[in-house]
Amino acid sequence: MTSSPSATDRRVITLPVEPGLICLRGLSPRRLRFEVEYGLERGTTANSFLFEPGAAGGAPVLVHPPGASFAEPFLGQLAQLVPADAPLKVVVSHLNPNRVALLKQLATGWPATVLVASNPGAQVLGELWEQQRPGPGGEAAAPADAVPLPTIEVVKQETSRTLSSGHELTLIPTPTPRWPGGLMAFEASTGLLMSGKFFAAHLCTEDFAEASRSSTEEDRRYYYDCLMAPMARQVETVVDRLDELPIRTIAPGHGPAIAQSWRSLLADYRRWGESQEKASLSVALLYASAYGNTAAIADALSQGVARSGVRVESINCEFAPPEQLLEAIHTCDALLIGSPTLGGHAPTPIVSALGTVLAEGDRAKPVGVFGSFGWSGEAIDLLESKLRDGGFQFAFDPIRIKFSPDLATLRTLEETGTALGRRLRSQHRQTQRRSTGGGLSESRTNPAIQALGRVVGALCVVLARKGDGPEAIGGAMVASWVSQASFSPPGFTVAVAKDRAMESLLHVGDSFCLNVLAAGKESGPMKRFLQPFPPGADRLAGLDLDATPSGQPLLPEALAWLEARVSQRMECGDHWLLYAEALSGDLLDPAATTAVHQRRSGANY
Known part of the structure; x- marks a missing residue:
């Protein structure tokens, strides 16, 4: 697990989109903040867009500036493109103290700055502009040199305006509980939707657009699950509105743009939200x-x-x-x-x-x-x-x-x-059983479900450790839905329930150790790893473990072990199916046979 990056890890590059329109992309190769949506540890980007003034002059327009984390390189790049005396217009959407801190520096360096915000965004701006973090005694910290709040143009409803460069910019309020000041910008001649927090992904890349839909699908799904799923209704309303626009490219606030497959991404947002709604x-x-x-x-x-x-x-x-x-x-x-x-x-x-x-x-x-x-x-x-x-x-x-x-x-x-x-789910099932007389559920007595239970798999313990030092986290789970999947490269699949704590350590690129248990010797590891753990508990604490060549935890009493790296993930109802390539391994007990899990029903483990 990487630490929070220093300022020297961050830089800003310029990516020309078309004449008169530039993307200023902040790059951070390491995790930017300790927040759940950065959990894949793939760095991040912060995308801003600058519409330069036309030949006859006029105000340059900056859409979605980054937060203060990118202040030094971003302001340096902006100074090369926009004179300090220019009447800079800044379209702001996602607002927090970090973002407002950069806006204050913008207002200092470009005194003629005018902010453009939605009605809720203007309210948040007013509240955060004067806000001071509490000091060590609980009182407000002494304010630094005060920066007056610039003039705010309030966008109360969807509106279009022609810029001095000739671009036609439509501003679309997109309020959500997480980002009440949401404000997207759509440029008609390019079909470019600057979507802010929507459709984003935290990964560091210099390429303006993704290479293919599959290359970023896991990152965008993870971001959706972290931030969009809790407000699926409001998200669907926004997606419905965007379907009406003649979009050619979606450029979110984080990650590469989506040029070829933006319609499938909108469809995915709807599909991902359906499970929440149902x-x-x-x-x-x-x-x-x-x-x-x-x-x-x-x-x-x-x-x-x-x-x-x-x-x-x-x-x-x-x-x-x-x-x-x-x-x-x-x-x-x-x-x-x-x-x-x-x-x-x-x-x-x-x-x-x-x-x-x-x-x-x-x-x-x-x-x-x-x-x-x-x-x-x-x-x-x-x-x-x-x-x-x-x-x-x-x-x-x-x-x-x-x-x-x-x-x-x-x-x-x-x-x-x-x-x-x-x-909640357990209580719900108990209530349902009581309402049906306490008998077995229909699914458990269904012959097809009973037949499914006869599909057996090796009993294994999956162990993983991610990060180093005090920031390292480990996980463990018993797995029996395991099967070899390929000869070349040697690989296998493991099914992992979505609600397993271990799931967060098994994304594409993550490594783990599959410990195959021996028949007759499986009771000890099973008892150890099937016991309930309190939230946040270290599942590996106090265990006498060996290590694989790359440092993954290994059970010395296992029949065999395989160190592997997750190559692909497929969503399968209430489980994720992982395909992992085996990197190394060993047979520790050649005389033993593999323990298998015999089930009476395919309705439960």
Whole structure:
């Protein structure tokens, strides 16, 4: 696992799109931030677009500037393209303190800057522009030299304008709970959609567009699962609007552009959202986030819940209408509420949402409380005490995180969400069994399902470790759905349930060790790795393990082992099917036979 990159790891390159239009791409080859959507560890890019003024002059237009992480190289490149006295117009969409910090530097270097934002975006800009992080004693930090908030052109509805360069730019508000100030830009003559957070992927590449749809599919799916799935309804509404545009290329805020297969990507967004919409159980996730840290916690919890097959309804309490809040409270099967602490208090929208929960919430449904803080965390205490006094039952202990979550905390948060989802599903199955008289479910007695259970596989333990030093994380799982898949190269497949904690360590490019168990000697490893682990627990702690040539953990009592690297992943219902190429291996007990798993039904393990 890589550490957060230094400024020297980051640079900005210019990619001409067409005469008068330039993409300024920030490149970070290593993980940029400790947030769940960066979990694939493939670096990132930050794409901005500069429309240069026409021959007769006019204002250059900058669309979607990056955050302060790229400030030095980005501003250096921009200074070579735009004079400091130019009347620069800046279209802003995703807003957080990091992004506002760069906007302040823009306003300093280009005093005639005018910001263009949606109505919610203008509100967020006004709130964040004067906001100061708390100091060590909880008080607001002393402000640096104040930078006046530039003039803001507010886009209240979809609008088109002709730029001095002759380009026709359409601005499309695309509000979502995670990004209420969302604002896409579409240029008619090129068919270029500058989509901001939509359709993005965190990977570092200098190529303007992807080589093929398959080359980035896993990265875009992972990004969707992390950030888009909890707001699938709003995402589908945006996709429906985009279907009407004469798009030729989609250029998101992160990752390469999609030139040849953008229609299939829109179709994928719909398909990925269908599983969320069809889920019979849901968790309402209410939050507000001043600096983005509470939202990062919410993202990790959402990712974990969604992995279990439970739908997440994400609601930003600062912008959600009351009727949406009420519907979520009434229809959900569990409710999570998170808040930052600002000046020793919870933000007013959270206090209001808490009141609604206390008045309208079902005490039989589990709740959870989470939040970030800079000093004392009174908002989290408020949420916990009011809900406990109100008779609610807690799904997990309140989550209190100072500033932003680190890697280990992100893993714990994801597994906390998954544990909640599993618990809801288990309770749902018990209720269904009681309602049908307590007998076996129809699927288990179906002859075809019984026949499926007779398909046997080797009993194995999959072990993996990722990263080095204190940031290293490990995982373990028992696997019996294992089969050789190819001779050349030597490879095999492993099926991994989506709600396994191990799943996050088995993406394309990740390495692991498959430990094949011996018949008659499988009970010890089975007992050890089938036991339940609390969220965030190190499954490898305290074990006497050997290591493969590249350092993957190896069970010394295994019959045989194979070190492998994930080459492909295919979604198969509630599992991922992994194809892995074997890199090395050994037969440790030539006289033993392979342990196999005999099942009575194909409806369960």
